[in-house]
Amino acid sequence: MFSPAISCEAAIKEINERFKEHGIGFQFHAGRILRIDSEFTHQEVAVPALTLLQQPFLGGAYQEFLAAHEHHRHGRYKECLNECLKAFESTMKAICHTRKWPYNQNDTARALIKVCEDNNLFPVFMENHLNGLRMTLESGVPTARNKTSAHGQGVTPIKVSAQFASYVLNLTATNIRFLAESERAMK
Numbered sequence: 212m213f214s215p216a217i218s219c220e221a222a223i224k225e226i227n228e229r230f231k232e233h234g235i236g237f238q239f240h241a242g243r244i245l246r247i248d249s250e251f252t253h254q255e256v257a258v259p260a261l262t263l264l265q266q267p268f269l270g271g272a273y274q275e276f277l278a279a280h281e282h283h284r285h286g287r288y289k290e291c292l293n294e295c296l297k298a299f300e301s302t303m304k305a306i307c308h309t310r311k312w313p314y315n316q317n318d319t320a321r322a323l324i325k326v327c328e329d330n331n332l333f334p335v336f337m338e339n340h341l342n343g344l345r346m347t348l349e350s351g352v353p354t355a356r357n358k359t360s361a362h363g364q365g366v367t368p369i370k371v372s373a374q375f376a377s378y379v380l381n382l383t384a385t386n387i388r389f390l391a392e393s394e395r396a397m398k
Contacts, residue, residue: 237284241265245280252381260384263391264302268309272301272387283380288371295383296320302387303327306394332393 217225223239230237237244241261264273279294303323307314312330314323327333 241277243277243281244284256381256384256388260388260391263388263395264298266391269302269305269391272298272305275301276383276387279380279383283376286373288373288376289369291376292371292379295379299383299386302390306332306390309394310397327390332390332397 227238230239239245240258245257260276261273263269264276275294275298279291279298282288282291282294300318300320300323303320303326304314304316304318306312307323307326307330310330312326314326318326
């Protein structure tokens with residue numbers, strides 16, 4: 212009978228250490244290999260977002276965010292952007308559903324941000340900042356996806372670069388972390 216020399220957890224830890232040691236921009240996390248473009252951003256933004264997304268009520272957003280990582284890893288950058296927006300919107304829909312805030316299943320990011328804002332998901336003391344925050348949330352992930360991969364290319368093919376996809380993926384993680392932590396703080 213075969214008996215492994217080390218546990219699965221120890222093997223995962225070792226492979227992640229070897230990836231890091233050799234500058235290979237990947238990490239094994241939650242049963243998947245994720246691409247890491249910035250160690251700091253990954254540890255401070257992506258991992259906390261992935262951890263928050265593991266809450267049962269955020270299951271749909273979690274699947275979409277993992278799919279965005281998978282597309283990114285394989286160089287499918289337009290698909291990455293689509294999954295990023297889906298994860299961002301699903302996070303807000305899950306919060307609205309859990310909080311029993313009225314929303315339409317077909318609402319766009321802009322409408323969902325408004326629902327979250329109207330229900331004080333964001334702290335009241337941020338009122339002056341909310342215009343800027345709303346613009347950041349509305350114009351970040353949704354606009355990036357809409358302008359590059361959602362509404363047809365037209366005559367000239369649109370190319371999404373790796374660095375742009377990385378930026379949107381990290382922006383999505385930041386937004387999800389902010390929303391999920393804000394929802395948690397309301398309890």
